Amino acid sequence: MAITDLPVLAMLRTRMQWNQARQRLIAENVANADMPGFRPRDLAEPSFNRATGEAVATTTSLAVTAPGHIATAGAAGSGGDPKRVKDFEVRPSGNGVNLEDEMMKAGDIQTDYQVAASLYQHSLTTLRIAIGKS
Structure with a gap:
């Protein structure tokens, strides 16, 4: 297992990626602030399994049996x-x-x-010290 595959580092990477995606949506909201009929969008915050550190889906999706049955809200975009x-x-x-x-x-x-980037960097520094590479 590579050092960067540790659960804490994976959680921090996921958090930083979520922040990047959310920032893109916020920028899109601001860019469309004068567009008639535009509704702002936001991302749900990720949750993590405490034991494994992996991201857990917070919502369940319904199975679509026919294209006209379920209209997905916010399907466009990120x-x-x-x-x-x-x-x-x-x-x-x-x-x-x-x-x-x-x-x-x-x-x-x-x-x-x-904060996430700083924690990630400090975690890598601590691991390097622990294995003897400073």
């Missing part, structure tokens, strides 16, 4: 789900993007990514 917005947050043009909320999310994503 796996994002439409964000439920309150009626008073939707502009008369039908756009539901709140730039202040999107900017707050972007800041949170940046902080979360930096």
Whole structure:
């Protein structure tokens, strides 16, 4: 087993990849803030199995028996789900993007990514010290 295959490192990599995908969706929301009828999207936070450190699916999907039976919400894009917005947050043009909320999310994503990257780097440094390569 390679050092980078350790569960803690896999969890940190998954978290950083999730932050990257979420940042793309937030940027898309901001870019479409003036598009009539646009609804903002966001990603669900990943959860991990405590024993193995692997990402666990948080939702179950229904089996589609015929193409017309189930309409999938948010199928377009990077796996994002439409964000439920309150009626008073939707502009008369039908756009539901709140730039202040999107900017707050972007800041949170940046902080979360930096923490995960720092933990990843420190974990690798600790492993190198443990095996005698500093």
